[in-house]
Amino acid sequence: MSTETSSRAPHEAHDLDAFFQAVVRTNPFLANAVTDPSGEEIDVETIHRSEFEELIGYAEQAHRQRGHLGQVVWGEPGIGKSHLLARLYRWAAQGDRAVCVVLHNLQPPPEYLPRYILKCVIQRLVRGQAEAFHGTPLYWLVTRAVREGLRQSRRDAPISAREARDAYRKVVNSLVSGHPGAGPDARTIYHVLFHFFLGAYRGQYLDGNETTADLAVRWLAGDELDHDEARELELRCGEDREHPVALPGTQAVESVLVALAELAWLGGQPFVLAFDQVDNLQDAQIASLAQFLHPLIDHARNLFVVVSGVQSRLLHFLEHGVILRAAWERIAQDERGIRVGRIRKEQARQLLDARLEKFVEPYVTVPGVKARLHEDGLFPLGQAWFEQRTGEAVDFRPRDVINWARDRWREIQRRIGQLGGPAWLAAWPDPCPEAPHAVVPPTEDELARRIDEQAARRLGQQLQRRQREPESLPADAANLAGLVETLLRQCLDPAWGYRLRQIERPAPVRAGRLRVYDLVLTSQADQEGTTLRTGVTFLVTPNRTSAAAALRRMVDDEPPPQRVVLVCDARRPLVLGPKGQEYLDLLQARGPERFQVIHLTFPQYAELDALQAVVGDARTGDLEVDLAGGHVRRISEAEAVASHHRNDRYRGNALLSLLLG
Amino acid sequence: MPKRAAQLAPDSAVLDAMRSVLDASPEPIAVSKLKSILKGPLRRGEAEVVALLEAERSAGRVFRYAPYSGKSPRYGRQSPEVYARQLALAALARKAQTLRDVEQSVGKRLKDYTAADWKRLVEQLVAEKAVFPAPGPTARSAVRYSLHPPDPRDYLRSVVARWRRNLDQIAGRLADFGIPSTEVTAAALEMLGDAVGRRPASGEASPLADSGPSPRQPGAPADFASRFDAAFARIDRQRGSHNFVSLVELRRALADVARADFDQGMRDLRMAGRYELSGAESLGGLRPEEREAAILEAGNLLLYVSRRDR
Numbered sequence: 001m002s003t004e005t006s007s008r009a010p011h012e013a014h015d016l017d018a019f020f021q022a023v024v025r026t027n028p029f030l031a032n033a034v035t036d037p038s039g040e041e042i043d044v045e046t047i048h049r050s051e052f053e054e055l056i057g058y059a060e061q062a063h064r065q066r067g068h069l070g071q072v073v074w075g076e077p078g079i080g081k082s083h084l085l086a087r088l089y090r091w092a093a094q095g096d097r098a099v100c101v102v103l104h105n106l107q108p109p110p111e112y113l114p115r116y117i118l119k120c121v122i123q124r125l126v127r128g129q130a131e132a133f134h135g136t137p138l139y140w141l142v143t144r145a146v147r148e149g150l151r152q153s154r155r156d157a158p159i160s161a162r163e164a165r166d167a168y169r170k171v172v173n174s175l176v177s178g179h180p181g182a183g184p185d186a187r188t189i190y191h192v193l194f195h196f197f198l199g200a201y202r203g204q205y206l207d208g209n210e211t212t213a214d215l216a217v218r219w220l221a222g223d224e225l226d227h228d229e230a231r232e233l234e235l236r237c238g239e240d241r242e243h244p245v246a247l248p249g250t251q252a253v254e255s256v257l258v259a260l261a262e263l264a265w266l267g268g269q270p271f272v273l274a275f276d277q278v279d280n281l282q283d284a285q286i287a288s289l290a291q292f293l294h295p296l297i298d299h300a301r302n303l304f305v306v307v308s309g310v311q312s313r314l315l316h317f318l319e320h321g322v323i324l325r326a327a328w329e330r331i332a333q334d335e336r337g338i339r340v341g342r343i344r345k346e347q348a349r350q351l352l353d354a355r356l357e358k359f360v361e362p363y364v365t366v367p368g369v370k371a372r373l374h375e376d377g378l379f380p381l382g383q384a385w386f387e388q389r390t391g392e393a394v395d396f397r398p399r400d401v402i403n404w405a406r407d408r409w410r411e412i413q414r415r416i417g418q419l420g421g422p423a424w425l426a427a428w429p430d431p432c433p434e435a436p437h438a439v440v441p442p443t444e445d446e447l448a449r450r451i452d453e454q455a456a457r458r459l460g461q462q463l464q465r466r467q468r469e470p471e472s473l474p475a476d477a478a479n480l481a482g483l484v485e486t487l488l489r490q491c492l493d494p495a496w497g498y499r500l501r502q503i504e505r506p507a508p509v510r511a512g513r514l515r516v517y518d519l520v521l522t523s524q525a526d527q528e529g530t531t532l533r534t535g536v537t538f539l540v541t542p543n544r545t546s547a548a549a550a551l552r553r554m555v556d557d558e559p560p561p562q563r564v565v566l567v568c569d570a571r572r573p574l575v576l577g578p579k580g581q582e583y584l585d586l587l588q589a590r591g592p593e594r595f596q597v598i599h600l601t602f603p604q605y606a607e608l609d610a611l612q613a614v615v616g617d618a619r620t621g622d623l624e625v626d627l628a629g630g631h632v633r634r635i636s637e638a639e640a641v642a643s644h645h646r647n648d649r650y651r652g653n654a655l656l657s658l659l660l661g
Numbered sequence: 662m663p664k665r666a667a668q669l670a671p672d673s674a675v676l677d678a679m680r681s682v683l684d685a686s687p688e689p690i691a692v693s694k695l696k697s698i699l700k701g702p703l704r705r706g707e708a709e710v711v712a713l714l715e716a717e718r719s720a721g722r723v724f725r726y727a728p729y730s731g732k733s734p735r736y737g738r739q740s741p742e743v744y745a746r747q748l749a750l751a752a753l754a755r756k757a758q759t760l761r762d763v764e765q766s767v768g769k770r771l772k773d774y775t776a777a778d779w780k781r782l783v784e785q786l787v788a789e790k791a792v793f794p795a796p797g798p799t800a801r802s803a804v805r806y807s808l809h810p811p812d813p814r815d816y817l818r819s820v821v822a823r824w825r826r827n828l829d830q831i832a833g834r835l836a837d838f839g840i841p842s843t844e845v846t847a848a849a850l851e852m853l854g855d856a857v858g859r860r861p862a863s864g865e866a867s868p869l870a871d872s873g874p875s876p877r878q879p880g881a882p883a884d885f886a887s888r889f890d891a892a893f894a895r896i897d898r899q900r901g902s903h904n905f906v907s908l909v910e911l912r913r914a915l916a917d918v919a920r921a922d923f924d925q926g927m928r929d930l931r932m933a934g935r936y937e938l939s940g941a942e943s944l945g946g947l948r949p950e951e952r953e954a955a956i957l958e959a960g961n962l963l964l965y966v967s968r969r970d971r
Contacts, residue, residue, distance in 0.1 A: 075939065076939040076940040077940070079939075110685045111681055111682070111684075111685040184673065238702075240702075243702065248673070248674050248677065249673075249674055249677030249678065249680075249681065250677055250680065250681050250684075251673075251677055284685065284687075287685075287687070288684065288685055291684045291738075292684075311903070311905055311939070311965070312905070312965065315901075315903060315905065318901075319750075319791055320747075320750055320751075320754065321743065321746055321747035321750055321751075324739065324743060325743070335901060335902050335903055336902065336903060336904045336970070337903070337904075339904060339967055339970075341937050341939070341967070341969065342937055342938075342939065390959070391959070393958050393959040394928065394931045394932055394938075394958070395931070395937060395938075396959060397940070397961065400959060400960060400961070621940075626960075627960075632960045632961055
């Protein structure tokens with residue numbers, strides 16, 4: 001039986017048997033979507049080269065002119081938009097050509113979106129805090145500013161912290177003065193960035209303590225700090241100790257990004273913010289994103305913003321006023337955008353060649369393989385198969401080409417299983433089965449089975465992406481609350497067999513400070529119609545004051561719902577002072593039936609995000625099943641949700657299982 | 662310093678909070694509502710909130726709107742023109758309506774807009790091809806507007822249903838004399854074809870049957886490319902110059918070109934690298950006319966045309 005993994009045969013395996021085994025055990029055409037923009041990916045540079053060069057041109061122009069640019073990358077699903085952004089990311093990373101952050105699947109409530117974007121950017125720039133801050137992109141951004149200041153002062157290392165600060169201040173003055181877009185909080189932001197640099201430097205070279213750098217990262221990412229913590233960063237605190245210190249508002253969020261773009265300019269790099277698959281956002285989220293990007297693009301220098309999505313959907317948002325015309329004019333400064341088009345037959349061939357080359361490379365000297373490759377460069381797929389498959393069509397979607405090759409490979413695996421490797425090789429090329437042209441609709445059961453297979457595969461890819469890039473999903477209460485609410489809303493129909501009947505979300509209040517519960521759920525407790533109300537609070541903060549305040553609001557809530565669930569992120573465990581602990585004890589004294597704390601692990605969080613990403617892919621038409629004869633059928637959003645239900649994927653997650661009852 | 666004053670956040674923070682709420686709202690928000698969400702250190706009296714908003718208004722950052730359900734004025738980030746456009750498009754997305762219906766259903770939300778303003782807006786949307794006029798159900802009905810061009814099927818449905826009932830009655834009577842209903846239906850379709858000047862050829866392919874690419878035929882008119890260029894440029898300009906034009910509109914613009922000839926001409930332009938087609942991805946599924954206008958190739962239903970710039 002073949003197992004569908006993408007692992008390669010060992011290099012030392014040079015005999016024919018090893019080749020047959022590799023063909024049977026692997027399928028080089030399984031992956032047809034980007035799972036990780038920074039990961040190792042087979043890239044054919046000639047495909048969409050001009051579109052890529054146009055992107056680079058914009059990035060370089062933003063830096064050269066110290067200006068701001070927005071551009072939209074659009075095309076149909078499966079055409080290679082995410083591949084193009086992944087290529088842009090790799091280009092930026094090679095030789096530190098640019099600071100590039102690619103964001104996708106943003107799920108927070110609309111009013112919290114700017115702050116969550118900032119958090120994602122900062123987490124990317126410190127590589128998810130998986131390693132020391134020293135050496136992260138954020139560290140180098142500030143270091144270059146310090147060096148520039150020293151260069152201007154004609155000073156060389158070694159220097160004291162005070163001298164470094166003076167040099168940095170000089171540079172900051174030149175960046176802030178005369179830049180109306182810097183924002184009123186600019187100097188404070190640069191000041192905290194310097195604390196980050198100094199803290200990271202000390203952690204690396206002096207005492208190993210990165211606490212100050214960590215505090216700076218938290219503040220820069222929009223999190224709240226206690227007064228004691230804020231004073232470490234020399235931030236001004238109000239008189240009310242109960243009032244934590246945080247970035248004051250959306251304009252300050254924008255100012256942090258503006259400052260980062262300025263620092264990148266000093267280092268000779270454009271600052272590139274790329275938003276992939278924005279069309280999988282809800283209307284209110286995309287409206288919020290556009291409203292945030294509009295002033296950001298206006299105010300920043302050295303910034304290039306790329307927004308990517310399916311063209312018909314983005315135009316729908318524009319024509320229906322979801323994205324306002326003024327914002328669109330910033331996001332897509334050329335109304336024609338960068339269109340990612342279909343590929344020609346010769347490029348389709350190159351796409352296959354690139355994956356085949358990597359696969360056959362360890363076996364090119366094996367006599368049987370060598371002979372076949374000599375007579376047909378597309379061995380084992382075969383040129384005849386390729387000609388038949390592509391037929392007279394003018395151009396192709398890359399995803400279709402990969403899927404056809406994947407299916408052909410499976411057929412080869414089946415034939416080797418039937419005939420044995422040597423007999424298959426001797427008979428090669430097999431006659432290609434005639435591809436049926438007519439659309440033969442599958443039965444309902446068959447269609448459901450194929451949708452389930454495809455949804456499960458995509459879910460696996462999405463999970464893989466998050467595991468490779470945990471910084472793409474930072475610990476964040478608002479995003480988690482938005483995600484859980486979205487998923488629970490997919491379970492409200494009683495036909496799915498859950499007890500959940502209603503979800504209420506208290507009116508949005510700025511930064512959610514005064515909300516006791518993020519969600520209030522009403523479930524049917526029994527057949528007699530008794531209901532159970534559950535208050536759910538998401539609390540992800542290492543800040544004692546905020547944590548204590550949130551717990552106090554829950555204690556003070558009279559009368560409380562029958563059940564209260566407190567959801568924390570295991571990556572950012574609660575840090576409680578004596579007051580906070582007292583409140584928590586009071587809540588726990590209610591008993592496990594009435595109060596529960598869930599410490600969500602990263603894999604559980606990633607699972608939630610991946611579930612919704614699959615639904616989002618379906619919404620944008622990016623999830624498909626292949627029908628007979630290579631016909632493609634889009635999986636609708638409702639079908640993706642139904643597949644999750646059929647396979648009990650919602651209840652498979654510990655948190656959803658608890659909330660669904 | 663008095664305790665209350667010490668706890669109040671600066672005006673900039675209040676403005677920030679109000680801006681974020683206004684940004685997130687598709688509708689203008691009443692002052693009383695805005696005031697009610699300013700809690701804790703952000704709280705302000707109604708007069709202070711109005712003063713702050715008026716300062717924003719004079720800077721062109723917010724717009725004031727007449728009260729809707731309550732008595733207090735409302736403020737929004739979108740201009741009245743943009744808001745009116747949103748309201749009209751949302752109303753027409755629900756169902757096709759007359760100008761008067763539009764005005765009545767959304768006019769209360771934008772009391773400063775006069776009937777003449779609504780008329781001008783709808784005419785502008787029609788000119789932009791964002792909205793399409795269509796005849797009402799009877800000859801005397803007022804013109805209706807919707808987000809889609811009129812579909813002849815909507816007007817033919819009752820006629821066809823009546824025809825179908827008559828046909829069933831006749832088939833029932835003929836069945837008593839040994840004439841099968843399939844024969845009656847075939848005869849009716851043939852006569853219908855004759856009546857409208859088009860007889861369906863036997864075995865005529867449905868637009869959805871993928872018979873592979875059309876065989877090369879010398880059928881495309883000699884001036885097809887230049888006419889196609891002109892039609893594409895005109896429609897693209899009307900649609901905002903996004904280089905994304907539906908085959909529905911292009912086929913309509915070149916209605917005198919037979920389908921096979923159009924498809925062949927389109928193919929030639931693609932082979933020459935001048936245009937490309939892309940998939941029929943559409944929110945809410947494809948409309949029948951889109952399905953009919955699309956070209957099925959290599960398993961994909963292709964609907965949109967773009968000029969190749971590269």
